[in-house]
Amino acid sequence: xxxxxxxxxxxxxxxxxxxxxxxxxxxxxxxxxxxxxxxxxxxxxxxxxxxxxxxxxxxxxxxxxxxxxxxxxxxxxxxxxxxxxxxxxxxxxxxxxxxxxxxxxxxxxxxxxxxxxxxxxxxxxxxxxxxxxxxxxxxxxxxxxxxxxxxxxxxxxxxxxxxxxxxxxxxxxxxxxxxxxxxxxxxxxxxxxxxxxxxxxxxxxxxxxxxxxxxxxxxxxxxxxxxxxxxxxxx
Amino acid sequence: xxxxxxxxxxxxxxxxxxxxxxxxxxxxxxxxxxxxxxxxxxxxxxxxxxxxxxxxxxxxxxxxxxxxxxxxxxxxxxxxxxxxxxxxxxxxxxxxxxxxxxxxxxxxxxxxxxxxxxxxxxxxxxxxxxxxxxxxxxxxxxxxxxxxxxxxxxxxxxxxxxxxxxxxxxxxxxxxxxxxxxxxxxxxxxxxxxxxxxxxxxxxxxxxxxxxxxxxxxxxxxxxxxxxxxxxxxx
DNA sequence: TCAAAAGTGTTCACAGTACACCCATGC
DNA sequence: GCATGGGTGTACTGTGAACACTTTTGA
Numbered sequence: 001x002x003x004x005x006x007x008x009x010x011x012x013x014x015x016x017x018x019x020x021x022x023x024x025x026x027x028x029x030x031x032x033x034x035x036x037x038x039x040x041x042x043x044x045x046x047x048x049x050x051x052x053x054x055x056x057x058x059x060x061x062x063x064x065x066x067x068x069x070x071x072x073x074x075x076x077x078x079x080x081x082x083x084x085x086x087x088x089x090x091x092x093x094x095x096x097x098x099x100x101x102x103x104x105x106x107x108x109x110x111x112x113x114x115x116x117x118x119x120x121x122x123x124x125x126x127x128x129x130x131x132x133x134x135x136x137x138x139x140x141x142x143x144x145x146x147x148x149x150x151x152x153x154x155x156x157x158x159x160x161x162x163x164x165x166x167x168x169x170x171x172x173x174x175x176x177x178x179x180x181x182x183x184x185x186x187x188x189x190x191x192x193x194x195x196x197x198x199x200x201x202x203x204x205x206x207x208x209x210x211x212x213x214x215x216x217x218x219x220x221x222x223x224x225x226x227x228x229x230x231x232x233x234x235x
Numbered sequence: 236x237x238x239x240x241x242x243x244x245x246x247x248x249x250x251x252x253x254x255x256x257x258x259x260x261x262x263x264x265x266x267x268x269x270x271x272x273x274x275x276x277x278x279x280x281x282x283x284x285x286x287x288x289x290x291x292x293x294x295x296x297x298x299x300x301x302x303x304x305x306x307x308x309x310x311x312x313x314x315x316x317x318x319x320x321x322x323x324x325x326x327x328x329x330x331x332x333x334x335x336x337x338x339x340x341x342x343x344x345x346x347x348x349x350x351x352x353x354x355x356x357x358x359x360x361x362x363x364x365x366x367x368x369x370x371x372x373x374x375x376x377x378x379x380x381x382x383x384x385x386x387x388x389x390x391x392x393x394x395x396x397x398x399x400x401x402x403x404x405x406x407x408x409x410x411x412x413x414x415x416x417x418x419x420x421x422x423x424x425x426x427x428x429x430x431x432x433x434x435x436x437x438x439x440x441x442x443x444x445x446x447x448x449x450x451x452x453x454x455x456x457x458x459x460x461x462x463x464x465x466x467x468x469x470x
Numbered sequence: 471t472c473a474a475a476a477g478t479g480t481t482c483a484c485a486g487t488a489c490a491c492c493c494a495t496g497c
Numbered sequence: 498g499c500a501t502g503g504g505t506g507t508a509c510t511g512t513g514a515a516c517a518c519t520t521t522t523g524a
Contacts, residue, residue: 010247012316012327055316055327079314079329081247081290092247092290094314162476179478180514187512202475204521397503414505415487422485437502438495 011091014059015046015130017077017137018067020102020117021154023163026170027102027117028134029066030126034114037088043127044134045113046093059096066113073099073153075144077137085129097137099153145171148220149190152211160198160206161185190215246326249294250281250365252312252372253302255337255352256389258398261405262337262352263369264301265361269349272323278362279369280348281328294331301348308334308388310379312372320364332372334388380406383455384425387446395433395441396420425450 018029030042045066049058056076063072077095085091102117118124123134145151151167152159165181185191192212197205253264265277280301284293291311298307312330320326337352353359358369380386386402387394400416420426427447432440 010245012245049316052318054318055314076313078311079290081284081329083287083289094316160476177515178476179516182477184513199522202521203523204474204476206476395503412488413503414489417504419486434495438497439493439501439503440495441503 009089011086011089012049012055013046013091013093014049014055014062015044015093015095015133016059016062016066017095017097017134018045018063018100019097019120019137019141019154020100020105021167021170022102022117023166026120026154026167028120028123029100029115030118030124032114032116033127038127041127042124044095044130045115055094056096059094059098063098066115067100067105069100069104073150077133077140080129080133082129087128095133095137097141099150101154101156103156142171149188149211149216152190152216158194158196158198158208158210160201160208162201162206163198164209188219190219244324246321246324247284247290248281248326248328249284249290249297250279250315250328250330250368251294251297251301252330252332252369253280253298253335254332254355254372254376254389255335255340256402256405257337257352258401261355261389261402263355263358264335264350265353265359267349267351268362273362276362277359279330279365280350290329291331294329294333298333301350302335302340304335304339308385312368312375315364315368317364322363330368330372332376334385336389336391338391377406384423384446384451387425387451393429393431393433393443393445395436395443397436397441398433399444423454425454 016029020027020029029045031045033039033041033043045062047058047062049055053061056074059074063074064070074096077097079092079094081092083090085093120138123131125131126134141150145168151164151171154167155163161182162178164185165176165178168181169175190212191209194208194210196208198208199205251264255262255264264280266280268274268276268278280297282293282297284290288296291309294309298309299305309331312332314327314329316327318325320328355373358366360366361369376385380403386399386406389402390398396417397413399420400411400413403416404410425447426444429443429445431443433443434440
């Protein structure tokens with residue numbers, strides 16, 4: 001058997017699909033490469049795995065480097081290993097997707113990266129198979145968010161029901177009935193209503209809610225059926 | 236940046252979690268290593284990825300080699316890359332899980348492997364992190380089978396409703412009401428009732444069904460909610 | 471006072487559950 | 498004919514969808 005690395009070089013990388021939400025749209029973080037090859041082209045945030053770390057470690061390191069934030073929601077998406085996916089040299093990449101409150105994000109003074117948030121609906125051309133990776137990430141985000149309380153990770157600590165609804169509507173590209181949406185969310189008992197109101201969005205104002213973090217972790221796996229998955233979505 | 240393979244050797248492998256069902260129990264295929272190190276110990280079926288193939292290709296090749304079968308249901312489970320997961324040399328492994336009709340399986344005359352089917356509830360000790368990998372695979376099998384018409388892959392082309400129900404009960408370690416189970420399955424319109432009956436299981440005999448393959452692929456993603464996931468399961 | 475958005479109530483249809491009942495057959 | 502497991506009927510319950518309605522407040 002020809003074992004890899006015995007004959008030929010193999011590069012081992014991670015790519016991060018970082019989703020953010022600015023109150024209007026779902027966004028993806030991409031970087032403009034400042035180095036050859038493909039200088040100036042857009043790509044996902046990524047990097048090579050170092051000798052003393054796992055792929056998870058590498059993805060966390062890169063996320064921290066880029067966003068300045070620890071403890072972001074992150075999960076493994078898929079491993080990509082097609083022989084010609086990287087046109088320069090054979091590279092396998094494990095893709096991770098992460099969710100971030102875009103408000104918390106502070107641009108890091110890191111000249112290796114030139115990050116930008118782009119609308120998920122108007123993606124630029126990305127290098128290699130990165131477009132395909134993002135498509136898979138979008139699918140998995142929708143799939144997982146329909147079954148688990150994920151999307152809170154994209155919002156600030158305090159948020160209103162209309163804000164949450166708008167986010168869901170962005171992700172699923174559909175509209176929900178506000179009454180039913182609110183009842184459905186509240187029935188999970190994951191949220192705590194605050195006394196404070198947000199007066200930005202309307203004259204009446206909407207109450208803030210926050211995630212009840214104890215219940216959140218406990219019932220991550222019993223949040224199923226929030227969105228009647230696959231029915232009524234528009235792709 | 237220290238890129239992998241520039242300094243140090245990295246092995247690139249795949250592992251296959253092969254599930255089968257013999258009419259009684261859910262089974263896992265394991266092999267007894269005929270070579271050092273760990274000769275005689277049990278492990279998952281696996282192998283190294285060759286230069287000219289992707290991890291998917293490698294997994295398919297190994298499945299074919301072991302079972303003699305093409306076109307098995309297979310999906311990527313997870314990539315494992317902890318630095319010390321392989322105690323001999325650093326190896327990353329992409330795990331795939333596969334479902335097989337155990338009747339179709341014919342032992343291959345391949346002396347590299349010594350395969351055995353073991354009950355999923357009485358797993359032997361496995362090398363490295365393979366036990367952990369199997370646990371994850373079990374979880375994902377349950378998760379996915381609750382949302383998609385997966386488990387048919389474990390049955391022969393013709394099967395009866397009681398057989399299907401027994402399989403589901405094995406997978407979820409629970410009991411279903413036969414009436415409700417049957418109606419729920421049939422409501423998906425995925426099955427075609429045959430005129431023939433199986434007389435093995437009972438005096439009255441049970442009608443055979445087969446998967447309507449056109450509808451099967453079409454509605455793979457709309458089979459959601461077969462098992463009210465997480466409610467009423469026993470781990 | 472009116473428009474606009476937040477939030478509540480009410481109705482209806484249907485899906486899931488429990489369980490009683492009927493059916494076919496081998497012994 | 499009766500025990501056994503296959504299969505059907507049915508009543509009850511809860512959930513989700515639709516939409517009308519009330520509330521609050523700034524302009």
